[in-house]
Amino acid sequence: MTRIAVTQARAVLGLALAAIAAPSLAGAMSDAELASIVARRLHGDRTGACAAVAVIDTSVSRAYVCADDKDRARVGPTTAFEIGSVSKTMTAALLAELIELGDASLDDPLSAYLPDGTTVPTFNGQPILLRHVVTHTSGLPALPPGAPMGGFDDPYAKLDPAALLTALGRTTLQRAPGSQFEYSNFASMLLSHAVARRAGSDFETLLQKRLFAPLQMRNAYVNHRPDGVRAAIGHAPNALPVPAWNFHGDLAGVGGVRATLDDMVAYVQGQLGHAPAPLQAAIARSQQPVNPGGQPVMAMNWMLAPLNGRTVHAHEGGTGGFSSFVAFDRERGRGVVVLSDTALHTLGGLGSLGLPLLDSLVPLGKPRQAVAADAALLDALVGDYALDGGMTMHLSRKGQALVIQAQGQPAFEMGHDDAGDFYPLLFDASLTPQRRADGSYGFLWQQAGSAASARRLDAAPVPELSNDALRAYAGEYPLMPSFALTVSEREGKLFGQATGQGAFELTPAAKDVFEAAAFGIEVRFERGDDDRVVALRLLQGGNTLRGERR
Template sequence: MKLSSAIALILAAAGGNAHATTDAQLRDTVAQRLHGDRTGACLAVAVVEKDHVARTFQCADDKDAARIGPDAAFEIGSVSKTMTAALLADLIRQGKGSLDDPLAAWLPEGTRVPDYQGQPILLRHVVTHTSGLPALPSKLGAPSMDDPYAKLDEAALLASLDDVTLKAAPGTTFEYSNFASMVLSYAVARRAGTDLETLLRQRLFEPLGMRGAHVNAAPAGIRSATGHTPNARPASAWHFATDLAGVGGVRATLDDMVRYVQGELGATATAITPALRLTQQKVSDKPAMAMNWMLLPVGDRTVHLHEGGTGGFSSFVSFDIEKQRGVVILSDTTWNSIGSLGSLGLHLVDASFPLGKPRTVAVPDPTMLDALAGEYELAGGMRMTLRRQGDALEIQAAGQGAYAMGYDSAGDFYPLELDAVLRPQRTADGYAFTWMQMGGATPAKRVDGAARKPALVLDAAKLGEYEGEYPLVPGFSLTVKAAAGTLTVQGTGQPALPVDAAAPDVFVASAVGAEIRFERDAGGKVVALTLLQAGQQLRGERK
């Protein structure tokens, strides 16, 4: 059962935006999501429609408005992969290759590329993240993760292929791989016979009028925005060897990305238009992907989408060919550890997706602080100690210093000095947590032997008080039923999931990290519930 995101909840239910978006409407929508957000982020946002583009530049705190503007180039991160796909499609259209080519055929002779029982990695596997290559190359050589790819060159990248043993046949398992995408970036430049920045400029940026887009050489009049962590600290820029930059090294202004989306929508015919159309065709089903574009079902339509993130930036780009509508969000703050730009981005894609609220600084429940204090071990062996310090939490990893943690209205703790999130999860016998850092989510196991509270047992009559249907968003409800002493929750079109009582009117689904809180009216009747999961909250009143 997937209750983990707005995407999972309402894919098939979303409706449509009936009217063109004005600058004022866009400004108000972004303000609702951003103003007062504890990240301090600044966003450049555009909604691209057939005959109109709405734009806004906003910050969580208005005093920071000078950080961004039309001349500011943002790191777009992994959205760069869609541009590498366009270059690949361009080469294919020129007759210089095929998606069914083995990856090895695009690399220098003698390069060892792993296979699985004789089944090679094909280019189609690389552009759908089903190559079987791991997330990162073994010879990354990063002294720190502040600028992780700065020391990686082409020789180390290709040598890392020799360290890989595939665990399954290419094309069978989805595993997002920056490693594979860097190899593709290098391979595309090599096949084209020029460096990647020149290739991007000549074949993509210039035809589409993306005058500020670049990898290393910023055009005149373009300034580089400064990136930030989600605790409002300046972050290092990320650097890539030029021919590897197709993985995430493109920098662009808001207008550059507007022109890119207009190109994807076919607003004007250019030399790159046929290649862009080729990248939009479905290549894989699990999950549904075109060439480096995720395919998102929205009602009876399909929206192409990709997000990106570096150490100091996040991005969201989508386009809906049927509705001739696109969305661009560029952030000078990375949102990787706090759930990405998805809530705002998807709401702009279609208003049926919930917008979400700013993450504001909050005060945690003292009972939760006491319950969380203790010794833990992360999957992988790292030990962590949590301590209560007044109305706050302090965290200390084994052999490292202690860090004070803030707390926000989404229910997450965050180190004030690090880009990470500690997400508490209520269980039937107490609390656990997941550590979120560098795009990874690592569960923690308590190892101090602390006594766990006894399970809360409710009789059949008490469980029956919660039964009913609770619509969360248009087209999606949670149906709650009681049977044989067990309460189950079932999302529209999904299997039923048993939940355990953690406190009066509070139930948890530990397997998916979800918490459900029921509300009662003055007479004691259950009237609503709130689903809390992955930093999101959705409320539904009982029908």
Template sequence: MTIRLASLAVAVAATLSTLPMPARAMSDAQLADVVRQRLQGDRTGACMAVAVVEAERVARTYQCARDADASRIGADTAFEIGSVSKTMTAALLAQLVAQGKGSLDDTLASWLPAGTKVPDYQGQPILLRHVVTHTSGLPALPSRLGATSMDDPYANLDEAALLASLGDAKLDAAPGTQFEYSNFASMLLSYAVARRAGTDFDSLARRELFTPLGMDHAYINERPAGVRAAVGHTPNGKPASAWNFSTDLAGVGGVRATLDDMVRYVQGGLGQVDAPIRTALEATHAAVSEQPPMGMNWMRVPVKDRTVLMHEGGTGGFSAFVSLDPKQQRGVVILSDTAWHSIGSLGSLGMHLVDDSLPLGKPRKAVAADPALLQALAGEYQLQGAMKMTLRERDGRLFVQAEGQGEYEMGHDDAGDFYPLALDAVLRPQRKADGNYGFTWTQLGAVFPAVRVDRDAPPVPQLSPADLAAYAGDYPLMPGFSLAVREQDGVLQAQATGQGAFPLAATAADTFEAPAYGIEIRFQRDGAGKVQSLELHQGGRVMRGARQ
């Protein structure tokens, strides 16, 4: 159920374009051609069901990276949509609010059973508006998740354990002040909405959302006749287990739907379906918070002269992308039977379909790695908050071995990522300012920066608050997208437009890192020694901005 609001990539993509969008409806053949350009031959082997919804018509296509896999999906195939389910939970909440059964300014505690221990911050409670904007301050996952395997991580979590986890939680800041994406909070909302409606979440979704919108094959628990459940896959092509949720917690990510179901959902969101839920769907679009810019569980993304609503979703074997462009009366649905969140999500294809002047991206192809890179990476590393890891070069290939575990051979793609052939993870090399390499290891939705431990690290600059303040300023990287750099309590922090702030650690003269995001920032000075600009390095891309 991943969504990477903290990533700079989506915000960058959303602000790249200044070209006009052609006013024409897309045909099935045109859509198939676009998806084929992005997917054909991709090393993940993914299959995708894609639709572009417009006022005049709906274009659909079903495509696979390998033509031989075409039978994997079709019009009768239901996909796990992951966190896109949260937007549906928001619509059910908005409907209850419209019926006078609550308000976004209600406390979360007032929607839960009496006596439930809910944390606050110095007397400031969590409100529902904080939950639907991921600013509640609750952690990403409940403390009593009870997972015995991350193949199906939520299967053992019930309502009692969910509520008990609230008693373990503590808030580090006032609700509404900091963004932290929280499936924990969203599960509480799913439970609370069903409870306030006086029924279970499955029945509520079918009665108020699926049936009125004509989403006849969407389901949570019982698969309708004539519908086949897609088999999910990891990005290295291995089959993945389905994810299961306790019924009243399923609003966090438990909805399964066909492409036509999601077309009807998008048409409802664009006001093209006359159903009682229509007003509530529209209500979820309005701005609820500015930092981050969100409606009710919808990201509000600026694209030229308009705002596009967007949400991505992911489970262990699936990825999804849904957008609504009310001004253009255009929507996009992408459902993939392969989890793409560890390799950058569906954002490039999705945003290109939102506006075709945005970059489409290209398939990831397996290629041999540069031998010099393999030699530079070989060594011993410590993963932040995790185990040690050894990288070895042998016969022109990279092998990885975590402490106490077996050795795995790594593949390499033309995007520059290494990936284990036997499990779902990504090793992303990072070339540092001094010419040496480090990497981040991404697995199970977490990103672990790696620090080399088999050689002496260069001395880390010791900077005073005054030294750090010399870097403070606003650095526009492109129209509508800027990086604000500030010194706070002896720490240098950066904040991209529409994103949360993140700390920077000094690694060399005028060089800082945010390892968890794969970011390196290099500041430049003028002849007088004053900081005048920066370079932001991330994922092989370099953006430059002059200080204002």
């Protein structure tokens, strides 16, 4: 599954800039109109992706579009896609129904839902509650430590409940539950297992009986594909096919659901108030904020995103060969589903298509096309680098191509696209060059749903600042109406936090310049005549916002 935390943090400016006017895409539209819009985003895209897209409004429009028209047969009404982490919102609906029935509470400890004798970590006596799990604040790591994970091709196939609970017993919490957002597939697998146990059913049967059947999601499934449904073949963003991901049935609530476009249309219609009773009450409960005042604000496994003065529910998902995007605006009665047979998480996901369909003021993204890289950029990137985790990488030039070689591994030639990213031709990853404040280059490396910044081994050392020096930057900096960046010092580090988003660390790069390289963010502080910090400029993705210190 993609880590939505990374996606959100990289889009600090994305939702704020949604106020920039764009051609109107709002309102009910025909299938042909929708197909035209999707084609503007996909046609010619170097990933070769295909997508099934729906806009749910007063009517439903559907489109099936590929980057190359010759691939159109890959997707259609009976094609089932892996929806990845959007499955978590379905687990939330099942939990909400248990709460409606009086069989569960968000304030129950997770331990009460697991087998007797299970060791569940606490922090100074504070237990993990269900509300912590559905807001990704449990304190549990992203993946179960020491569990038998598979490779990139099928990472969850070897996991079963016993292995998961064993991993839980060896886990130590580093902070209090509820204190910090950290996206955790580990916690979500535990919740899937816990909900099934409390309901007295295996998870797939529970999904079919309590969610899929009432919403008439006739072709949705986990491991038992209905007759007449064709499982799509997934692809890496280099257009090569990749294997399907598999999940133990009771852990599938983390990301194991497969569904057609019509299944997901029915799901979003249910989210917009058209589910039968009593499921509608459970869905409505799952949409309510669970951590008011938290960052980011969340419902039960739904991200609550500010968008042009309103709040929309959204979740992205992804597996090794698929991407998904589901969002809806209850106030306007509008929803969007985008399902792709290509893993696009390393390229920013599907928000650049989904958000414009949800709100007309969000600019539509453009296809990424393969182009030659500038020779001067290639020369500037040649050198040795260290990733955040310590691995070293060597970049060299082969004619007009960049070649990357990780320590102890073969060298791989890379392509380049007009968005400025380099990408290996033989596996799924991306390299985004980042010009540092001193004029040198580093890069952001994305692979397998995670991101790490890389710094040249011969780069100037990172400046060291005292706690007092860091506190001099602290304050609130309004960047747009209802959108600000709050800067704070904690334990000798500087953090930024945009309205409605999680905090991210800011690393010193030069005098009054800080970076969050993993998210492509640079912050430049400005000083007044008295040498006090008075404003900042936040730069991301070629855009700049300025805010004066409040």
